[in-house]
Amino acid sequence: SQTIHQWPATLVQPVGSPLSLECTVEGTSNPNLYWYRQAAGRGLQLLFYSVGIGQISSEVPQNLSASRPQDRQFILSSKKLLLSDSGFYLCAWTTGRPPLHFGNGTRLTVT
Amino acid sequence: AQSVTQLDSHVSVSEGTPVLLRCNYSSSYSPSLFWYVQHPNKGLQLLLKYTSAATLVKGINGFEAEFKKSETSFHLTKPSAHMSDAAEYFCVVSGENFNKFYFGSGTKLNVKP
Numbered sequence: 001s002q003t004i005h006q007w008p009a010t011l012v013q014p015v016g017s018p019l020s021l022e023c024t025v026e027g028t029s030n031p032n033l034y035w036y037r038q039a040a041g042r043g044l045q046l047l048f049y050s051v052g053i054g055q056i057s058s059e060v061p062q063n064l065s066a067s068r069p070q071d072r073q074f075i076l077s078s079k080k081l082l083l084s085d086s087g088f089y090l091c092a093w094t095t096g097r098p099p100l101h102f103g104n105g106t107r108l109t110v111t
Numbered sequence: 112a113q114s115v116t117q118l119d120s121h122v123s124v125s126e127g128t129p130v131l132l133r134c135n136y137s138s139s140y141s142p143s144l145f146w147y148v149q150h151p152n153k154g155l156q157l158l159l160k161y162t163s164a165a166t167l168v169k170g171i172n173g174f175e176a177e178f179k180k181s182e183t184s185f186h187l188t189k190p191s192a193h194m195s196d197a198a199e200y201f202c203v204v205s206g207e208n209f210n211k212f213y214f215g216s217g218t219k220l221n222v223k224p
Contacts, residue, residue: 006154032210043216044201051210090154098143098162098205100212102154 002027006091006103014111019064019078021106023091026072031093033074034100035066038088050074051096086110113138115202117215125223130174130189132218134202137183144185145203146176149217155201161185172196197222 005024013019025031035047046059048066056066063082067075074091091103118133136142143162147155159170166178172195176187185202202215 044214046211049210088152092155094209097209098212099145099157099160100147100155100203101157102147104154105152107152 002093002101004091004093004101004103006106008106009104010107010109012109012111013081015083016080019076019081019085019108021076021089021091021108023074023076023103024072025093028072028093028095030071030096032096033068033072034092034094035074035076036090036092038090040087044090047076081110083110113142113204113206113213115204115213115215117200117202117218119218120216121219121221123221123223124192126194127191130187130192130196130220132187132200132202132220134185134187134215135183136185136202136204138204140207143205143209144176144178145205145212146170146174146185146187147201147203149199149201151198158187158200192220192222194222194224196220 003026032051034049036044037047038044048058050056050068053068064078086109089106092100114137116135145160146158148158149155158174159168161168161178169175174189176185178185199217199219201217204213
């Protein structure tokens, strides 16, 4: 069966520090991969999605970037975190068709 | 363009009473629709999905939803609420090529003892 791993579960980082969040999917090949963010009191915001290795679509221009170095690995990065980057980050995948399957999320607090 | 409107940001029910969470969608094609549940600090879990088969869809934990094309609605119901149902619920519609998904703003369900 397919599983999605997302880590770390929680992270506290100072303003200006770098960020790397990792997501890995097991049990499937060539998944579509997604990064979403939930800020306090707001809904889900799509940040990036990828339909293949090296193919990244950015939905919101901001302080973040994404990479897909391997078929089932999706990384969210930042060179310098801002206070506004705080939130709950969710990785998700599909087979190319619905539904979305979500990881357990990473709670990021920028101090 | 696709969009989803969840008509209530908060719903409060008593344990054992029915639950109704309302969702309206807008789509330029025949959509696939979903309901997800999110408990605090957890990922989203799929409750049920509509993908152009039966219009009454049954999901996990006793939830069901009915797709009504004429009303562009996909309301989520449960006959009897349980304390463990307290969570946030999201209605979602897929994009035409299934690469994107459009989320409602969420409905927080409170269940009173």
